[in-house]
Amino acid sequence: MSYISVGTEIPALELPPITRTTLALYAGASGDHNPVHIDSDVARQAGMPDVFAQGMLSMAYLGRVLTNWQPQAKLRKFSSRFAALTQLQDVITCSGTVVELVGKSDELLARCEVRAVKANGELTLIGEALVAI
Amino acid sequence: MLDKAKIGHEFPSFVVDIEKGRLRFFAKSIGETNPIYTDESAAQAAGYRTIPAPPTFMFSVDLEGPELLPILKLFDLDMGRILHGSQEFEYLGQIYAGDRITQQSRIVDIFDKKGGALEFIVQESRYTNQNNELVGTAQQTLVYRN
Numbered sequence: 316m317s318y319i320s321v322g323t324e325i326p327a328l329e330l331p332p333i334t335r336t337t338l339a340l341y342a343g344a345s346g347d348h349n350p351v352h353i354d355s356d357v358a359r360q361a362g363m364p365d366v367f368a369q370g371m372l373s374m375a376y377l378g379r380v381l382t383n384w385q386p387q388a389k390l391r392k393f394s395s396r397f398a399a400l401t402q403l404q405d406v407i408t409c410s411g412t413v414v415e416l417v418g419k420s421d422e423l424l425a426r427c428e429v430r431a432v433k434a435n436g437e438l439t440l441i442g443e444a445l446v447a448i
Numbered sequence: 449m450l451d452k453a454k455i456g457h458e459f460p461s462f463v464v465d466i467e468k469g470r471l472r473f474f475a476k477s478i479g480e481t482n483p484i485y486t487d488e489s490a491a492q493a494a495g496y497r498t499i500p501a502p503p504t505f506m507f508s509v510d511l512e513g514p515e516l517l518p519i520l521k522l523f524d525l526d527m528g529r530i531l532h533g534s535q536e537f538e539y540l541g542q543i544y545a546g547d548r549i550t551q552q553s554r555i556v557d558i559f560d561k562k563g564g565a566l567e568f569i570v571q572e573s574r575y576t577n578q579n580n581e582l583v584g585t586a587q588q589t590l591v592y593r594n
Contacts, residue, residue, distance in 0.1 A: 343477070347511055379478060394536035
């Protein structure tokens with residue numbers, strides 16, 4: 316395993332474009348049946364141009380970035396703030412950076428900033444993870 | 449304005465069976481290809497008891513409760529005006545396929561911004577397995593657009 320220090324980049328993940336199928340499958344699998352993500356009629360009634368992605372879908376993608384990097388058993392904390400909506404056909408890239416090493420209850424933790432960004436550079440999720448190293 | 453007297457309100461707890469097929473479907477829906485999330489022997493070879501629930505699956509446990517979003521009824525809210533502001537998970541153990549998870553949730557804060565145009569509800573959840581081990585906690589902030 317390579318040496319982890321402040322500034323270490325977590326390998327990024329570029330996702331395929333978001334489609335209605337992506338949203339429908341995630342709605343079913345996650346249990347988030349909020350129709351605003353899967354039914355265009357409901358989305359328009361709510362004043363949106365069309366269905367848009369579940370925030371937790373992007374957080375799940377960010378989770379994949381973390382567990383691709385380090386085993387899930389080492390994950391201690393994971394948080395996200397939802398900064399902007401993800402629309403149909405958006406291409407999201409998830410990535411992270413180690414920003415601090417902290418000692419806590421007998422283990423060394425990497426504090427990581429994690430983010431999801433659209434192809435146009437717009438940040439959709441920004442968060443933090445604590446990973447034991 | 450949301451009734452701040454509801455800070456501390458506890459929702460009825462409920463039990464969720466963590467089904468293996470559901471975890472596989474969840475992994476597929478997020479494009480997860482690591483076999484530990486779909487194959488028991490791969491999970492065991494990696495040191496897990498069996499297939500683990502991915503890191504954000506605790507949120508899906510919440511959604512298996514008697515109501516999709518129990519705050520809707522508590523505050524009489526319109527679902528179309530709710531946004532997910534932020535989400536936080538703390539991992540004290542691991543949720544596995546086959547577990548029976550008890551979810552307990554309560555409101556820990558209510559506040560507003562922009563002169564009441566935006567109101568925030570902070571809800572904290574705890575997840576305990578069949579062996580009475582607290583395996584995780586979560587905190588979510590929901591934003592209500594008035």
